[in-house]
Amino acid sequence: GMLYVNTMRNVPFMVFILFMYFGVGRVVRSGPLIGLPLVGIEIDARLFWGVLALSMFEASFIAEIFRAGIQSIHKTQMEAARSFGMTYSQAMRFVVLPQAFRVIIPPLTGELISLVKESALLMFISIEELTLTARQLIRDTPLNFEFYTLLAGYYLAITLPISLLSYILEKKLSIKKTR
Secondary structure, three states: OHHHHHHHHOOOHHHHHHHHHHHHHHHOOOOOEEEEOOOOEEEEHHHHHHHHHHHHHHHHHHHHHHHHHHHOOOHHHHHHHHHOOOOHHHHHHHHHHHHHHHHHHHHHHHHHHHHHHHHHHHHHHOOOOHHHHHHHHHHHOOOHHHHHHHHHHHHHHHHHHHHHHHHHHHHHOOOOOOO
């Protein structure tokens, strides 16, 4: 667990994308399409390896956020819940996690916003995402500033509602910011 988390947190995301697509993807000899026989569909290999890389990379940061949030709850909370006859799972579900969630919301929101922004790096393996599309449009026109402004607007349109939702949750749960 900690080896995975520490490895992901200390390798640049772009390097990990390239490792997954050109390294792991080539070792398992995936062609241009990857079949998923259980659901009967085929996916573009670049998309498969890109989404897998993004998921694995972000999962390490999210795991660390949850670990820190749970550890921030004093152990007496778990002991008190257990003394009332709760199982470990019940104590986590009804006592520890609700308290930890209040601590987790702000950094989890930041990580979700990072995930959206880091998806732009998937253009390095030619996944058709916002940044690659903007670069392709710019290549055919002299409207660099306009397309990059539009691109920034698209990212803001995605990330600002996430920030607003986080703000509303923080207010609703009366979370004190320590930033």
